[in-house]
Amino acid sequence: MTARNISQFWEWGRKIICVGRNYADHAKELKNAVPTEPVLFLKPPSAYVREGSPILMPAYTSELHHEVELGVVIGKGGTAISQSAAMGHVAGYALCLDMTARDIQDECKSKGLPWTLAKAFNTSCPVSEFIPRERIPDPGNVKLWLKVNDQLRQSGSTCQMIFSVPYLISYISDVITLEEGDVILTGTPKGVSAVQEHDELQAGIEDVVTMSFRVERRDQL
Amino acid sequence: MTARNISQFWEWGRKIICVGRNYADHAKELKNAVPTEPVLFLKPPSAYVREGSPILMPAYTSELHHEVELGVVIGKGGTAISQSAAMGHVAGYALCLDMTARDIQDECKSKGLPWTLAKAFNTSCPVSEFIPRERIPDPGNVKLWLKVNDQLRQSGSTCQMIFSVPYLISYISDVITLEEGDVILTGTPKGVSAVQEHDELQAGIEDVVTMSFRVERRDQL
Ligand SMILES: [Mg+2]
Ligand SMILES: [Mg+2]
Ligand SMILES: [Mg+2]
Numbered sequence: 001m002t003a004r005n006i007s008q009f010w011e012w013g014r015k016i017i018c019v020g021r022n023y024a025d026h027a028k029e030l031k032n033a034v035p036t037e038p039v040l041f042l043k044p045p046s047a048y049v050r051e052g053s054p055i056l057m058p059a060y061t062s063e064l065h066h067e068v069e070l071g072v073v074i075g076k077g078g079t080a081i082s083q084s085a086a087m088g089h090v091a092g093y094a095l096c097l098d099m100t101a102r103d104i105q106d107e108c109k110s111k112g113l114p115w116t117l118a119k120a121f122n123t124s125c126p127v128s129e130f131i132p133r134e135r136i137p138d139p140g141n142v143k144l145w146l147k148v149n150d151q152l153r154q155s156g157s158t159c160q161m162i163f164s165v166p167y168l169i170s171y172i173s174d175v176i177t178l179e180e181g182d183v184i185l186t187g188t189p190k191g192v193s194a195v196q197e198h199d200e201l202q203a204g205i206e207d208v209v210t211m212s213f214r215v216e217r218r219d220q221l
Numbered sequence: 222m223t224a225r226n227i228s229q230f231w232e233w234g235r236k237i238i239c240v241g242r243n244y245a246d247h248a249k250e251l252k253n254a255v256p257t258e259p260v261l262f263l264k265p266p267s268a269y270v271r272e273g274s275p276i277l278m279p280a281y282t283s284e285l286h287h288e289v290e291l292g293v294v295i296g297k298g299g300t301a302i303s304q305s306a307a308m309g310h311v312a313g314y315a316l317c318l319d320m321t322a323r324d325i326q327d328e329c330k331s332k333g334l335p336w337t338l339a340k341a342f343n344t345s346c347p348v349s350e351f352i353p354r355e356r357i358p359d360p361g362n363v364k365l366w367l368k369v370n371d372q373l374r375q376s377g378s379t380c381q382m383i384f385s386v387p388y389l390i391s392y393i394s395d396v397i398t399l400e401e402g403d404v405i406l407t408g409t410p411k412g413v414s415a416v417q418e419h420d421e422l423q424a425g426i427e428d429v430v431t432m433s434f435r436v437e438r439r440d441q442l
Contacts, residue, residue: 014265015266015267017265020335039334039335040337042263042265043263044235044263046398058396079343112333113330114260114335116261117261120397121396122300122396175279175342175343176267176341176342179267
């Protein structure tokens with residue numbers, strides 16, 4: 001096997017593990033209970049999309065929401081990683097969007113069905129460039145923002161997270177072995193809202209990275 | 222990138238897409254409605270386990286069920302693959318178990334939560350050797366069986382599937398791009414039941430393959 005470049009984790013990484021309701025103010029805006037343990041769901045690596053390519057709204061949704069999130073890129077895999085060892089498994093970070101077909105998710109929730117169509121479709125995980133860990137000394141104190149057509153919609157800090165990055169790494173790896181190149185999406189602060197065809201999304205981690213994506217309809221392909 | 226060997230898809234494949242309730246008799250035994258479109262969920266590649274290693278019951282479940290399923294191994298990736306072209310994307314098959322923490326799944330369903338803890342834990346996807354497509358001329362006419370400690374628990378034919386393999390490839394690839402090495406688990410016939418520590422599971426595709434796995438408790442590690 002040739003050496004893999006962690007700065008292009010999206011080309012070869014094998015999983016994206018997402019945490020739902022990890023900010024109390026976002027759980028409340030969706031009228032969800034604040035969780036007592038992390039809510040986990042998966043996106044496949046085919047969900048990644050990079051700047052320069054559009055976010056494609058699936059034809060089956062009329063309520064596509066943005067969720068801006070800190071992504072944690074795993075450098076060293078492991079099972080049952082302790083919280084105290086967790087940060088040693090982090091290679092770096094990426095700014096990520098957890099694009100969500102909210103109408104479909106609501107339907108899945110009410111029917112007791114998995115969230116796959118709501119969360120795992122192609123382009124449901126826009127990602128920034130790789131951010132080496134040195135550039136974010138404390139993942140528990142990172143300011144995230146997201147604008148739609150230059151209007152600020154989301155602005156929060158990872159200091160508001162219910163479950164910290166080391167806690168999440170430990171909790172997840174106890175059930176699902178983490179591998180190099182895996183990404184954990186750590187949840188979104190409040191302010192999620194629907195986007196429309198031709199909208200321009202801009203998101204950033206303060207002082208670290210910005211990225212922008214255009215929204216298009218999938219049925220134009 | 223060095224060439225990847227499809228006969229070891231579990232080492233490098235990037236996703237496992239599972240279809241729920243694809244046999245009417247199994248949907249009924251779990252008191253679920255027979256679906257009008259496929260129910261999809263994901264397992265991560267870290268869920269694979271091969272013969273010689275045990276299935277590990279997570280500590281959080283007291284009702285671990287076996288589901289024997291035909292796995293379809295994708296050879297040629299694609300998006301929005303037509304049903305008529307679908308079989309050209311199949312490299313072969315694998316016999317798979319969709320190990321399910323049924324108590325946790327029931328709880329997730331009633332709370333509207335994703336099925337991750339019920340379906341995606343380590344060793345939740347035991348797989349056989351790779352079966353080249355020539356050995357299964359018609360994936361719609363394959364007999365599957367599963368025994369626990371030599372007692373027959375599941376016996377069915379893929380001719381009972383609600384959605385055929387070509388239909389599933391077309392349906393899934395319209396939403397989630399398929400890549401080489403991906404596996405689709407096509408659902409289970411009736412007869413699912415709970416397994417216990419030290420149980421021996423044997424499963425087979427008639428005239429094609431058999432495999433066996435021992436169940437152990439995760440907390441022995
Ligand atoms: Mg999210
Ligand atoms: Mg347009
Ligand atoms: Mg199943």
